[in-house]
Amino acid sequence: MATLRRLIACLGGTILLHNAHGAASAPPDRIAMPQARFATGDDPRRAQPDFDDSGWATVDTSRNYEKQGFDGHDGYSWYRIHVTIPSSLKAGSDWPQRLRVYLSAIDDADEAWLNGVPIGKTGRMPEDPGGFDGRWQAVRDYQADLSKVPVHWDRDNVIAIRVYDGVGGGGFHRDVPSISMPNRADGLRFGPERARFDFRPDGKVAVSLDVANDIPTRQRGQLVMEVFDPRSGKTLQRQAGALALAAGQSRTLRWTVPTGPGVEARLRFVDALSGRGIASRLPLPYLLTPADGAAPAIHGAGVLGARPGTPLAHRVPATGKAPLRFSAANLPAGLTLDAATGVISGTVPAAGSYPVTLRVENAAGAASRVWTVEAGDKLALTPPMGWNSWNAFGVNVSDAQVRATARILVESGLAAKGWSSVNIDDGWQAAARANDGELAGNERFPDMAALGGYLHGLGLRFGIYSSPGPATCGKYLGAYRHEAQDAATYARWGVDFLKYDLCSYHDMIAKTPTRAAHMLPYQIMGEALKAQPRGIVYSLCQYGEQQVWEWGADVGGQAWRMTGDILDTWASVLETGFSAAPYTQYVAPGRWNDPDMLVVGHVGWGDPKPSRLTPDEQYSHISLWSMLAAPLLLGNDLTKLDAFTLNLLTNAEVLAINQDTLGRAASRVRDADDWQIWVKPLADGGKAIGIFNMGDRFRRLRVDPALYAKGQSGLPYQARDAWRQRALPGAGGAIDVELPAHGVMLLTVR
Template sequence: MNKFIICIAFACTAIFSPPLCAQQKILLPEARFKTGNDLSWKEKDLNDSQWTTIRTDRIWENQGFSSYDGYAWYRIHFYLPSSLIEKSYLKDSICFNLSKIDDADETYLNGTLIGKTGSFPESSSGYQSYYDVLRNYKISVKNSALKWDQENVLAIRVYDGSSSGGIYEGTPYISNIDLIDYVTLQQSAVKNNYTVTLKNSSHVFVKGRLTIKVLDTEQENDKTIKEISENINLQAFGQKTNTLNIPVNKRACLMASFVESHTGKVKELEIATPYILTPSSPATPKINGAKVFGVRPQSPFLFRIPATGKKPLHYAISNLPAGLSLDEETGIITGSLSESGDYKMKFIVTNSLGKAERDFTVKVGDLLATTPPMGWNSWNCWGLSVTEDKVKSSAQSLLDKGLADHGWTYINIDDSWENGERASSGDILANEKFPDMKALGDWLHQKGLRFGIYSSPGTKTCGNYLGSYQHEKQDASTYANWGVDYLKYDWCSYGDVFAQENDNSTSAYMKPYQVMEKALRDQKRDIVYSLCQYGMKDVWEWSAAVDGNCWRTTGDITDTWQSLKSIGFNQDKLYPFAKPGHWNDPDMLIVGRVGWGDNLHPTHLTPDEQYTHISLWSLLSSPLLIGCDISGMDDFTLSLLTNDEVIGVNQDPLGKQAKRLLEKGDWQVWAKELEDGSYAVGIFNLGDKTDTTEINWSELGLPAATNVRDLWRQKELNVKGNLFRTKVASHGVTLVKLER
């Protein structure tokens, strides 16, 4: 029986359909694997016994081939029984379902090409990536390449242009094409109205029974809240639709199944619908975000007080130090402070309904990024297609949608802003997509936002634009003149320089980052320094020594559960290195509409996986950089990013990273000590089924709670003592605070 788990966007219309392959399967869970590009490797009789054996449901970077880009081959040996088609109503075709392949592939059966998606660099059309496309290659049962009742070899030539590579997101399989495969169950959503469409794409009549259920899955036992069950007779190319309204404030599951009458085969659809846990912000004033901010003496100071409440708001500061000034209408603080030390003050925000106060400390010294940076980065959204207009759109939306009122402040331009050549003086120039970088920086600063930019210590960036190699001082000076507040410095082509120097010492890995560190230090402006070199040479052990404020610990993340799981839950040994001013960075956020180019799509994470993503990154004290198009952000995504109690875990001034206290089967428990002596605790279910667990706090070394608070729902659970019982969705989380 096929089961398709589909992730949907909340406030936009999206249609998904399952792959065209039936239910009698030959699973292909493993392959022999080799990097390189030799076309003779497609032949059936090639001796591949010495090749590496890897799994076919995950990228090769997670299987010992980290940071490998380029060509590689998979060879899958399988026996093809003629019984595969005996129970079929239709007996003319079989399908090779190869899941998704990052980026382009050619697939050969016993040496014969049977399918191709994307194109390779040497092709006439040039390299084209189709990493997000399902590979379903259909051939006739009479195709001479098939060896019935014999061993066959499927050889898959893959080219990966960058980041993750290989087959991923599901185990490949072979199946017959039957009548049920011409029937699709599709789903579309407009806000909380869900339409299920049953469609017959064949030229023959199809009949069967359709059942649709909506389950409330928040309680201990799932409860059916809506159900439709009816006999269906579909004409050739006909369809039937049903629309249901599903509440947005509770976790629900939409399930649909169609049983085809001739064979009894089933097509199923299951959707975990987006559900909003974050309460609406009160109309009375509320001050959010970080409680501490670091700046160097005499550096330009910029801070926007993040506050919610009915507009207009009025801002005031008690004990505002000399050298700083406040715009009482916008809450933007500017100026500079000359003397080192801690400057304690009180923010005061009022409106027609009340007043809020909060203590705040400015630490003037040598420490920047006293809490993890929060903001937006263009890469996961626009990739190399970013433009000034797109940057401004997300920046304005950060304000208009209220994200800045919760502490989101950086607007970071990733790769592809650079001109093809430097000025005659050697100065770096922006290309035609960014006509005036200084004006853009000024525009952002006027709105209380901070300006981030991207470069590489190599001659070229990862997108093949100009890097900073041997121009570090000039580039740092240019960035400062533009008003840059954040630099992401990506290893990329520095690997070529590194290889030529033939030095594998830690000092050699530090060298390019030390050069830029000194250049940044010479500027009369604070620039947060983000090292991006994918965790090589245990960067967390030495990044602080080169003034690194944050450092990537892994390769690039993608919007899949496998990527999120393999990156996020492998940060457990890094907690000793996280502290104020220095943060482990497991990469940017993958919620909302992403795409790494012009063709955006809703994240492939389920709603529960998105709650896990934000919860875990908050516990890890990771930088929080939104990676989606903010202008098109839906209500569900907005709710994920505006929960001040969850953000408060990330921005806690103590600056500790969570430790993993339990790893047992599919369960993990992570706990982070907070400034007030309480603990934020994430209880994660990494399994494929919703389940209930009971946690004994004392067995994990945690204090008995005087109260347990649900951080996503922002409510007390009235649970005390050592025992805590919770139901957690598949790939989901319960995030609580143990108050003492």
């Protein structure tokens, strides 16, 4: 182990080991490429090294070209990076057969050449089979085989990158690209995305880790696994052993280890020949939500807003040992309840308030609850809950995937906790309209009305996506100049929810737009939806421009995005969720600030992988969105639903905070010393309190919940830990909160 010489520098879940005293400076064996030559348009000759790019603009490679004088450009463009590659790189590598060309992240799709030879491609270009598919969030980490790709050592080399941007920001947008030579150990893959977890009754977790050798030579060395607890600062478990893998071989390693908040497995492999190594940190998931009991329980919102005289399909969310038997007292005329499935269907009654007593029975007991149908002009009286296809499948979504997801929502128990909408994002539209202007689904969606009927038969809601512009963000047909026609089509298909994304309409607005210009396209569609014989929840997606939270309801919206798209990183959660603090006063029933979809489980915008958020960060993510009274829209691939994610998403007490009928968002009452405290008023007079550790280490804080719940320290209170669903001991006084980095304690106090 004395030969480990490299400081931990994380990339994609795997960590390179560097000299142990340094900090964040770039290693000397990596050539940074902070600038490139850039031009819009398309010409295949630009891939060749002798192409004359002397007249091109020079741009930074760590930010979009829109921010560097090319505002509003969508479509094709090229970068050309001239770089001298020193021969000394070879001396620092124990495997000089490959050159690593790290191109960071590119918006949206790209293909790259080194000295005229292709070295990598991410996403699909419009001319490719299947059409355009952007992968703006994906890391471009290309490997050039030096037996096939010429490199001019100590002389000029040209990396040419062809880019296609669908809409919005384009080109490079993350960290600086670089060139380096990988070592043998870099070909060993054992990051978090290769792990699976099974939870044991004793609280431990069984870890299965797939280790793969991706280089064409044998790997041999030692692998060490240590379980570290940041609370105690101690190593809880250590195992070491020899590891040998032939070229291309993989092997599954298994351990049973303790887990808990902040606990992680630290893995380290050292190559036997060179002494060089790599390391990976594997955050260990842990379960907080107690299992549901055998006795029945009814969950979800206590109120439903619906338009009089319109169709309704609603699944009563309930748990308990099957079979369950459902009944309802005072169900309005025109609505019926299926006693076996709990699906209420029919026609919404005349305007008025209709309290219904729902009852669920099984062999273990019975439960009842008042559920009120508010028939009137207001929809989405509690934040929408469901699933959206974008973060999992991107533009490649299909009817089969949507139906499979709907079945999983029901069969997994997610629908039994209120996850009730299935929303198709971009990529469902046909390539062209019919002669009469009618819009249809493409070959992946042969019968949209039948799909809507299938979802309604399960008691789920049907959501769809479009744009006010001529094209969507994925370059599919938008609703421009067909708004009323498309709204009528949605209604015929049985659509219950529309996400309306600015996309190409952004290019139709002046560079210094007025608020009225932003409102206009959303008002047109809002009026078209209101004219339909169906209640369709209207979600505006224009990224918070012109303070949409101030006018979204005026154009008929029930929810509106506040920021750009979320990523599965803590920095993105900070940017999209915690940044909402100044605007929470605008939230009310039917008026929801939307910080974007949830990034838990397997996400990847067409290539789903486990979320890069740690388990602690995922608990904070769900907690904050619940406190914000934000729409809860899953973005994960439910066919890969794991036990941790299911446990995370089925906590009835946490979800009740989000679905509370008062419809108020939390206010941030403390933001100091890397601690944030948020307080949300509840309909029964209680308060929900979220305590977040924003720091990067396990820390303790003394808090008196009465100060935040009752306005004065020292008063008596009753508090529950919502995640663990248990009462805190005592009836008052300060408590000591211990939280891991980016962790949360979520309380309800009365």
